[in-house]
Amino acid sequence: MASEKKLVKNLEVIKIQHTLVYYLTNTVDMIKINNLNFGYSKHKPLFKNMSMQLSNGHIYGLLGKNGAGKSSLLKNMAGLVYAQSGTLDVMGFNPAKRQPALLEQICFIPEEFYLPSVKISAYIKANAPFYKNFNHQYFGNLLKEFDIPVSQKLINMSYGQKKKVIIAFGLATQAKLIIMDEPTNGLDIPSKAQFRKIMASAMTDDRCIIISTHQVRDLDNLIDTVIMLDENDVALKASVQEITEKLTFKKVKEVDDSIIYAEPSLSGYNAVMPNYHQEESKLDMELLFNAILAEKIKFKPLFN
Amino acid sequence: MEFRDNKAIYLQIAEYVCEHILLGKWKADEKVPSVRELAVELEVNPNTIMRTYELLQNKNIINNKRGIGFFVAENAIEGVKSYKKVQFMDDELPVVFRNIYLLNIGFDELKTKYETFVKENFNA
Numbered sequence: 001m002a003s004e005k006k007l008v009k010n011l012e013v014i015k016i017q018h019t020l021v022y023y024l025t026n027t028v029d030m031i032k033i034n035n036l037n038f039g040y041s042k043h044k045p046l047f048k049n050m051s052m053q054l055s056n057g058h059i060y061g062l063l064g065k066n067g068a069g070k071s072s073l074l075k076n077m078a079g080l081v082y083a084q085s086g087t088l089d090v091m092g093f094n095p096a097k098r099q100p101a102l103l104e105q106i107c108f109i110p111e112e113f114y115l116p117s118v119k120i121s122a123y124i125k126a127n128a129p130f131y132k133n134f135n136h137q138y139f140g141n142l143l144k145e146f147d148i149p150v151s152q153k154l155i156n157m158s159y160g161q162k163k164k165v166i167i168a169f170g171l172a173t174q175a176k177l178i179i180m181d182e183p184t185n186g187l188d189i190p191s192k193a194q195f196r197k198i199m200a201s202a203m204t205d206d207r208c209i210i211i212s213t214h215q216v217r218d219l220d221n222l223i224d225t226v227i228m229l230d231e232n233d234v235a236l237k238a239s240v241q242e243i244t245e246k247l248t249f250k251k252v253k254e255v256d257d258s259i260i261y262a263e264p265s266l267s268g269y270n271a272v273m274p275n276y277h278q279e280e281s282k283l284d285m286e287l288l289f290n291a292i293l294a295e296k297i298k299f300k301p302l303f304n
Numbered sequence: 305m306e307f308r309d310n311k312a313i314y315l316q317i318a319e320y321v322c323e324h325i326l327l328g329k330w331k332a333d334e335k336v337p338s339v340r341e342l343a344v345e346l347e348v349n350p351n352t353i354m355r356t357y358e359l360l361q362n363k364n365i366i367n368n369k370r371g372i373g374f375f376v377a378e379n380a381i382e383g384v385k386s387y388k389k390v391q392f393m394d395d396e397l398p399v400v401f402r403n404i405y406l407l408n409i410g411f412d413e414l415k416t417k418y419e420t421f422v423k424e425n426f427n428a
Binding site: 057058059193196197200201203221222223224240241244250251280281282283284 | 307308309310311312313315316340343344345346347348349350351352355
């Protein structure tokens with residue numbers, strides 16, 4: 001009997017390992033969200049029948065107004081809150097079950113966090129063993145790059161320094177799914193540049209990186225796919241390439257009918273319009289964000 | 305590198321690479337920075353660099369040696385020149401033409417100006 005149980009358990013382990021190997025060696029949808037319904041109370045749904053797929057080899061930028069549900073979506077992916085109905089599949093697992101085999105592949109950097117009153121060495125001793133691929137040398141390099149005083153107690157560090165410690169820890173776990181909620185909040189100007197460099201080097205083909213942000217100018221050259229949440233659903237999910245093939249962003253002197261949305265600027269208007277002449281303009285993420293909020297209906301036919 | 309607002313990032317990076325080649329900083333048959341190295345240096349998504357390198361490969365400016373990396377092509381300078389010429393003809397010349405037309409500037413006047421400019425700047 002005992003050996004039979006052990007065999008079943010071994011088979012479980014093998015199954016989990018196979019699932020992971022599959023997800024880590026192919027370009028696949030690492031996250032599959034199907035008809036997700038979620039809300040903190042029954043009467044106030046946050047997501048209604050939301051569906052979307054996210055694959056490895058990308059840095060997704062998650063945008064949305066305050067309260068649009070960016071953090072809640074990220075928490076759903078990390079298994080910190082549960083769907084009311086629908087399914088959420090992360091690398092073949094249901095994150096709500098919080099299986100260690102999945103959790104060690106998720107690096108979740110929340111916007112608000114708590115760090116205990118210990119030194120970094122003690123923190124690592126207590127937490128790194130949960131991640132079998134934890135890379136101590138890489139962690140050390142990241143701390144050096146971020147200029148962290150390693151002998152200081154975590155609790156005595158500034159918010160920005162603490163944030164850099166957990167970012168370094170998260171990346172050193174070598175997790176394949178990296179979820180960051182407003183990672184550049186609290187970082188000073190040189191740290192933001194360091195952060196961009198670190199993320200550019202952390203983006204490998206086997207990883208899926210999702211970053212929510214209001215500070216689009218901090219990150220717009222890092223993001224290759226934009227996900228925008230609005231009105232309980234995904235208002236836009238498109239790669240930067242697709243967006244700039246369909247739309248052009250430019251300065252104009254006057255606003256005419258061809259323009260979908262425009263904002264006054266010093267020398268005229270910053271405008272978004274359909275890309276009639278195959279122009280290759282630079283995506284202005286802030287303008288796109290405002291444009292979608294203001295003219296959602298005009299964008300729908302372009303991206304379906 | 306400072307990015308401008310008016311052109312796709314991958315094209316601005318292509319210009320950056322072309323400039324390095326024209327200035328002789330990156331020479332024929334030399335290895336160019338890997339996708340990741342350039343992504344880190346310029347703080348952009350590696351997929352963007354990949355798009356730049358694919359474009360430059362199509363223009364015969366760089367080559368991909370499988371498993372080793374990207375190299376400056378043997379005739380890269382000609383490649384850069386013809387790529388930049390197309391860009392000039394398509395993007396910049398129409399703006400100049402428009403002004404020539406609107407301001408009613410004669411071609412003879414332009415020719416004299418052009419010759420003086422070349423003499424003053426390039427001693428040719």
